[in-house]
Amino acid sequence: MVPAHPASHPIDEQLPTEVARVLRTHLTRLGEPLRTTEPSFADPVDALTDFVLGGGKRLRPTFAWWGWRGAGGDPTGPDTEQLLCAVSSLELIQACALVHDDLMDSSDTRRGAPTVHIEFGRRHREAGWLGSAEQYGLAGAVLIGDLALAWADDMFYRCGLPEARLASAAPAWHAMRSEMLAGQYLDVLTQARGSESVDAALRIDQLKTAAYTVARPLHIGAALAGADESLIAALRQFGADIGVAFQLRDDMLGVFGDPAVTGKPAGDDLREGKRTVLLARGLEYAAAKNRDAEARRLRSYLGKAELTEQDVFDARQLLVELGAVDAVERQITELTESALAALASAGLAEPAGERLRALAMAATKRES
C-alpha cells in the first residue's frame, strides 16, 4: 500500500465506504415515517435503498468532497459528518437519473439485476394483480425515481450545515439538476432524430458528464467550503474539460475496449446504437472525404442486434482509417492538458489538487 499523503485524512482514503455509510443512515431516517404510515411503503422504500446501496462508484460525492477539501474544508472540523450528508445526496439524484433512464430506454437489467420497472412488473405478474403488469412496473419506476429526487433535496437542505453555506451552494445545486435533465432530454432527442452531428454529441457530453458529473459537484463542494469566485471558476473549468475527456475515453472503450477489462461485450456502443462523438467524427470525416461506402458500412453497424466479431473489427478499422480515432485521442489530450492547467491555476489546498490530478489522469487513460 502506498503511504497516504502527509496532509490526507482517513476519510480521503475511503470515500465510497463513507458515502455508503451516510446514505444508509439517511435512507433509513427518510424511509421511517413512510414505513410507519403504511406497511406497503416498505416495497418502494426498500427498492430505492437497495438500488442506492447496491453499487456505483460514488463519483459525484467524490468530486464534491474534493471540491470542499480543495477550498479548505477541514475533515477534522466539527462539520464533516454534515458535509458528507450534503455531498452524498448527489447519489440520490443519480438514482433518479438511472431509474428513469432505464425506464425511458426500456433496459431490462442494471448491474446484473432487473431494472426497477422490470422488477415491479414481475411482482405484479407473480401476485396475479389486476391490470397491466407493464404499466404497474412503469408506475413503480416513475414514483421511485421521483422519491429519489425529492429525498436528494431533503438530504442536502437538512444536512445540518449552516444555512448561509447551503444558500451559497444552492445555485449550483439547482443548476446541476436542470443540466442533468436537459442532458437526458437532449440524449433522447438526438437518438430519436438519428442525429449524426458532432456538436449534438458533444453537447450531451458537456451536460451529462462534464457539468452534471464533475463540474457541478466540484462547484457545490467548493461553495460549501465558502470558496471565492475565482477558485470556483477554475474548478468548473477543470470539470468541464476533464468531464468531456472522460466521456470521450468512454466512447473509445465502448468500441475498442477489451471485454475482459470493461466487463461489457466488445463494441457494445455500436450494438446499442449510441450517437457518440467518436462515431459522429467518423461520419463527418467520411462525408468530407466523399467515402460514402464507408459511411454506409459504419451506419449499418449502429444498433445492429447481431453484431459479429467481424463487424466490430471492421468498424474499428473504419474509425481508425477515417481519422476519427486520432481526432478523439487528440481531443482527449488537449482537454486533459487544459483541465490540468485550470487545476494548477486554482491553487487548491492539498491533497485535493494532487488527488484531482490523479483522478483526471486515471480516468482519461483508463482501460475500463
Place this chain on the structure above:
Amino acid sequence: MVPAHPASHPIDEQLPTEVARVLRTHLTRLGEPLRTTEPSFADPVDALTDFVLGGGKRLRPTFAWWGWRGAGGDPTGPDTEQLLCAVSSLELIQACALVHDDLMDSSDTRRGAPTVHIEFGRRHREAGWLGSAEQYGLAGAVLIGDLALAWADDMFYRCGLPEARLASAAPAWHAMRSEMLAGQYLDVLTQARGSESVDAALRIDQLKTAAYTVARPLHIGAALAGADESLIAALRQFGADIGVAFQLRDDMLGVFGDPAVTGKPAGDDLREGKRTVLLARGLEYAAAKNRDAEARRLRSYLGKAELTEQDVFDARQLLVELGAVDAVERQITELTESALAALASAGLAEPAGERLRALAMAATKRES
C-alpha cells in the same frame, strides 16, 4: 359583489391571479439558462410552462397563503412577493404529480388537451423520427415531471425569504413530497390489488388530499410566518379532517354529480373503476348484510367502459339502499365539525380564520 372583510388585502381577493403571475415570472427565469444552452430545450420548457399556467384552482398555494396569513403574515410587509414565490412553488409539485399520474394511468387528455406523453408521442410521429413514438412520449413526460419537481425546490429555497424561516418550513416541505408520492403509490397498489377495503381508500385520501393538498400547505405557510407548534398542530388537524371531507364530497359527486355542474359524465368514478371510500363502504355493508347479489352488481359497474344511464341509476340506488351514502354523508358532517372546531381553537389572525371556514363549508357542500 360582497364587500371585502375590513382586514383583508387586495391579494387575498385574487390569489389565483397572483399565483399565476408569480409562476410566469419564475418559469421564465428558470427556463432561461436552458433555452440559452440549447434551442431544443424550448420544447420541454414551454410544455411545462403551458401546463402550469394552463389552469388549476391553485388550491395548495391558497391554503399555504392562508396558513401564513393566519399565523400573522402581513401582506403589506416587505416579504410578500417572496412569500408568494414560496407558496406558488407548490403548483410545480402538483405539475409533477399530474404529468406523471397521467403517464401512469395512460390518460389521453387533461383539461381538454392532450396529456404530455400523448403530445410528445404525437410530435415524434409527425416528425417521422426513429424508434417508438410511444417511448418518446413516455420520456418527455418523465423528464418534464422531473423538471417540475426540481424547479419546485428551486422556487421554494431561492424565493428570498430569510434562511431561518425556510429552515423552519423545510420539514413540512419535505414531508409533503414524500406524502404525495406515497399517496400515488398506494393508489396504484390499491387499484392493482383490486382492494375493496374502506381503510385503504381512506388512507389514500389522508395522504393525497388531506396531507398533501391541505394540511401540509397550511403547515408550510404557517411555518413561514414563524407560527408556534400549537398553531401548526391546530391547522394540521383542520387540514387532515377537512381534506378527507373534501375527498368524500368528491366521491359523492363522482357518482351522484350532475354532469351539467361537474363537467364530467354521470357516474364517472364508476366508469373509471375508482376505489373510493363510498364504494368500499357499499361493498362492506353488502357483505355485512349478506347481500351478495347487490355486491356483484356494484362490482360489475366498476371500470365498465360502456356504462349505461340505467347502470348509473342502479349503482346510485344500491349505494343509497346499502346505507353507504348515509355513512359517507355522516362522515363528511363529523369531519367538517371536527375541522371547524380545530380551526376555532387555532385563534388565527383574521381574515384567515373566516376564509378557511368559508373554504371548508364551500368545498364540503359543493356540487361540482
